[in-house]
Amino acid sequence: MFQHEGLQGIFANDADNSLVVQGTPEAIEYIRRILRFIDIAPKQVLIRAEFVTVSRNDAEKFGIDWNLARVNLTAGASGLADRTAPVFVNYATGNLAANLRALLSQGRGRVVNAPIVTTMNNSPATVFFSTTDYIEQQVVIFDQNGRPTVFSQPFPVPVPTQLTVTPRVNADGTITLTLFPQISTVGRVQVGTNLLPRFDTQFVFTVRRIKNGETMVLGGLVSRTDNSTTLKVPILGDLPIIGQFFRSKDRAIVENELLIFVTATVIEEDTPASGLAP
Known part of the structure; x- marks a missing residue:
């Protein structure tokens, strides 16, 4: 596709999506016209x-x-x-x-x-959000004498x-x-x-x-x-x-x-x- 008698080389730079073209002014203009048809920004x-x-x-x-x-x-x-x-x-x-x-x-x-x-x-494209639900969870606490005390407390659970x-x-x-x-x-x-x-x-x-x-x-x-x-x-x-x-x-x-x-x-x-x- 990129063939012209005055074209000396084409170098691509992926970092900024650019091309470096070396050649005669006629060859550079030839490449420019081609790129105008293929370098179309996506919608x-x-x-x-x-x-x-x-x-x-x-x-x-x-x-x-x-x-x-x-x-x-x-x-x-x-x-x-x-x-x-x-x-x-x-x-x-x-x-x-x-x-x-x-x-x-x-x-x-x-x-x-x-x-x-x-x-x-x-x-x-991804959209994400999370709500919080609660479940009851039993918790056991021991006093200084080793006697257990059991009680329930709400525990948050994310629901994405x-x-x-x-x-x-x-x-x-x-x-x-x-x-x-x-x-x-x-x-x-x-x-x-x-x-x-x-x-x-x-x-x-x-x-x-x-x-x-x-x-x-x-x-x-x-x-x-x-x-x-x-x-x-x-x-x-x-x-x-x-x-x-x-x-x-x-x-x-x-x-x-x-x-x-x-x-x-x-x-x-x-x-x-x-x-x-x-």
Whole structure:
């Protein structure tokens, strides 16, 4: 390709992605014209990922019906909320995404995180955040006489969520997104008298083509929180047999859904991105 009778040599500098050309002015101009066609800066894509929690009731009112197999992760602990967390992934675009944004504007959803990253065409971008859950852990302390004292204390456990997005800008202006979400949950499992943590990570690989600037929605995580509160009359509520008549139990089940809004926008260059400086 780089053949010209006046060309003496071409040396590449990987450090600054430059070429040093030796030769006649005609040969240098010849190389310059060729590089203007092949040295084209890749397009940049702005990725916005919004992690939003909404109630299952609100999500279903807007017609969300993720008909995919779900994996039930059942866990429970004394003193902690019982959880059943079916994890699944699907996508939706168009009016559904607009309706969900309307739900947020009404204060019926909560934005957990909303990172924005910029990446090159065909280069992956990863967004990551972590929440903290708590499990009860037994601690044993011995006094000076060697007598043990056992008590429970909360122990923090990080629960990470990660989304990797690789955009590909197509010739028609659309963007093909390769998405790899990873969603983690922490549960509890009873082993004898001990309550041990259990970690579950669900992930999926999916590809979706959207318009430039369009938003798609990934259904990520459904959590079921069972909050039980026991009210009782002092002393009487602790009596055997008849104590049940002086106690009442209030149970509230709350189901929330984690939705991931992904918006991909091609960044328009202010100046032409191809060619060399004269």
